[in-house]
Amino acid sequence: MAPEPDSKRSKTGDSPAYELVYWPGLPGRGEFVRLLFEEAQVAYTDTAQDRSPDKTVELVMSHMTGDADAAGKTNPPMFAPPALVHGDKVVSQTPNIMQYLAPRLGLLPKDDEDAAWKLNQVVLTLLDGFVAELHDTHHPIAVGLAYEEQKPEAKKRAANFVDERLPKFLGWAQRVLDSSSSGAGPWLQCGQFTYADLVLFQCVHGTSFAFPKRMAELRRSGKYDKVFALYEAVGQRPNVKAYMESDRRQEYGNGIWRYYAEFEE
Amino acid sequence: MAPEPDSKRSKTGDSPAYELVYWPGLPGRGEFVRLLFEEAQVAYTDTAQDRSPDKTVELVMSHMTGDADAAGKTNPPMFAPPALVHGDKVVSQTPNIMQYLAPRLGLLPKDDEDAAWKLNQVVLTLLDGFVAELHDTHHPIAVGLAYEEQKPEAKKRAANFVDERLPKFLGWAQRVLDSSSSGAGPWLQCGQFTYADLVLFQCVHGTSFAFPKRMAELRRSGKYDKVFALYEAVGQRPNVKAYMESDRRQEYGNGIWRYYAEFEE
Numbered sequence: 063m064a065p066e067p068d069s070k071r072s073k074t075g076d077s078p079a080y081e082l083v084y085w086p087g088l089p090g091r092g093e094f095v096r097l098l099f100e101e102a103q104v105a106y107t108d109t110a111q112d113r114s115p116d117k118t119v120e121l122v123m124s125h126m127t128g129d130a131d132a133a134g135k136t137n138p139p140m141f142a143p144p145a146l147v148h149g150d151k152v153v154s155q156t157p158n159i160m161q162y163l164a165p166r167l168g169l170l171p172k173d174d175e176d177a178a179w180k181l182n183q184v185v186l187t188l189l190d191g192f193v194a195e196l197h198d199t200h201h202p203i204a205v206g207l208a209y210e211e212q213k214p215e216a217k218k219r220a221a222n223f224v225d226e227r228l229p230k231f232l233g234w235a236q237r238v239l240d241s242s243s244s245g246a247g248p249w250l251q252c253g254q255f256t257y258a259d260l261v262l263f264q265c266v267h268g269t270s271f272a273f274p275k276r277m278a279e280l281r282r283s284g285k286y287d288k289v290f291a292l293y294e295a296v297g298q299r300p301n302v303k304a305y306m307e308s309d310r311r312q313e314y315g316n317g318i319w320r321y322y323a324e325f326e327e
Numbered sequence: 328m329a330p331e332p333d334s335k336r337s338k339t340g341d342s343p344a345y346e347l348v349y350w351p352g353l354p355g356r357g358e359f360v361r362l363l364f365e366e367a368q369v370a371y372t373d374t375a376q377d378r379s380p381d382k383t384v385e386l387v388m389s390h391m392t393g394d395a396d397a398a399g400k401t402n403p404p405m406f407a408p409p410a411l412v413h414g415d416k417v418v419s420q421t422p423n424i425m426q427y428l429a430p431r432l433g434l435l436p437k438d439d440e441d442a443a444w445k446l447n448q449v450v451l452t453l454l455d456g457f458v459a460e461l462h463d464t465h466h467p468i469a470v471g472l473a474y475e476e477q478k479p480e481a482k483k484r485a486a487n488f489v490d491e492r493l494p495k496f497l498g499w500a501q502r503v504l505d506s507s508s509s510g511a512g513p514w515l516q517c518g519q520f521t522y523a524d525l526v527l528f529q530c531v532h533g534t535s536f537a538f539p540k541r542m543a544e545l546r547r548s549g550k551y552d553k554v555f556a557l558y559e560a561v562g563q564r565p566n567v568k569a570y571m572e573s574d575r576r577q578e579y580g581n582g583i584w585r586y587y588a589e590f591e592e
Contacts, residue, residue: 127502137445137506137508138445138448138449138503138506138508138509138515139499139502139503139506140448141452141456141496141499142456151441153444153448154448155447155448155451155452155455157422157451158444158447158448158451161444161447162444176416179418179423179426179427180402180403182420182423182426183403183405183418183419183420183423184403186420186422186423186455187406187420189455190420190451190454190455190459191406191407194455194459198463202467202468202480202484203467203480203483203484203487204483204484204487204491205492206487206491207487215467215468215480215483218468218469218480219467219468219469222468222469222471222472226469226471227470231406234404234406237392237404238403238404241402241403241404243402243403244403250403
């Protein structure tokens with residue numbers, strides 16, 4: 063059952079504070095969670111902002127080993143950040159965090175009982191497909207090795223990504239926007255702005271940073287006009303716009319979305 | 328709100344038939360969906376069993392392009408199979424399908440409102456982490472190229488997977504089973520058998536097929552005893568056992584779980 067949305071920039075009586083637990087220094091997967099809070103204007107703290115990097119890393123690790131739950135909390139230990147701490151709950155896996163938050167932040171339609179699985183389907187395709195594959199362009203062999211240790215393989219994987227996979231993901235997103243499940247307006251869910259639109263926005267933004275030439279070409283092709291229209295419409299929303307211009311928005315670094323000129327040569 | 332579970336091996340009055348849409352000839356991600364139906368003994372049809380391979384491929388493609396929805400259905404076009412057809416709904420993305428099915432098949436606790444996100448968290452770690460990374464051992468450069476076209480890179484990625492990632496995933500699963508959220512009994516959710524146990528079962532089964540020597544070593548180490556105890560306990564459940572011995576269970580082929588002797592040399 064969908065909880066009542068939290069009120070603007072404040073905690074309701076029953077809702078505990080929200081804390082995002084994520085590495086400092088890059089947008090990463092934490093960004094999807096941040097965008098939900100920022101759009102909804104709901105108060106949250108962010109370990110990437112509020113603590114020293116060392117302390118943040120220590121806190122993230124303690125949630126991964128389960129030590130942070132020693133005080134009687136009964137959460138499954140997480141595999142990797144981001145995590146959302148909400149009262150005595152520690153929720154991880156990005157699509158799972160967003161599923162938990164969206165109804166609480168008013169970013170999931172309440173009058174359509176199919177909206178939850180339809181939007182989760184779109185979000186999983188973006189997060190565990192599009193974003194995961196983009197990440198592996200610079201880490202095709204091992205996530206534990208530096209890019210510099212897998213450069214020849216990375217160049218091959220990146221070439222395949224931009225030629226085959228990127229148009230495939232954008233084409234699928236365009237089909238979703240063409241479908242009767244989208245209907246009127248720029249959004250993924252018929253006539254309603256939802257959290258999935260924020261996810262697609264960040265996917266286009268990050269990919270445009272990582273592969274600027276290729277994304278410009280794809281945009282000019284006109285084949286994905288609805289995808290880029292949604293991207294522009296989300297970017298113009300006042301809360302998103304203010305956030306993107308604030309220092310709460312991290313700069314791209316050595317995370318998922320990286321720019322390597324050699325990938326576009 | 329959780330719907331009432333469907334009754335055994337029959338359709339209830341209001342529940343339409345379940346159809347799994349998946350490629351023929353290998354277990355693949357469709358296997359996770361099949362295991363839910365088989366354990367719950369709920370009737371389902373399976374395109375991998377019931378149609379000619381060509382027809383199945385055609386049907387899968389029509390769901391991907393959205394053509395199968397031409398008759399006024401309002402589902403977002405899927406990116407890739409498996410899909411679940413249930414009445415006029417077409418649900419895709421494996422963790423999403425399982426989230427949709429689990430309460431309907433009685434495989435999600437009804438008396439714990441946190442069970443849904445906790446189990447989804449575990450399932451996403453297994454599906455979009457463990458299974459996706461295992462898949463990429465034989466396809467590190469491009470999913471659209473054959474294994475034979477990326478053998479040197481595959482050998483590197485497989486070596487890293489078995490040395491670093493596989494123990495990491497098993498260690499995390501063991502920590503979940505150690506945690507107070509698991510508690511009594513062999514299952515991932517405190518004292519209750521759920522769909523997540525079926526997912527971990529298939530992960531261990533498939534990985535043992537793909538990397539038999541390494542999995543035998545890891546088992547002998549004793550570090551993951553609870554993971555293997557869960558695996559054995561699921562395999563001994565009468566419905567799972569009967570299914571695994573039936574011809575409804577597909578043999579491993581050129582899908583996610585493949586055996587290449589050179590990966591363990």
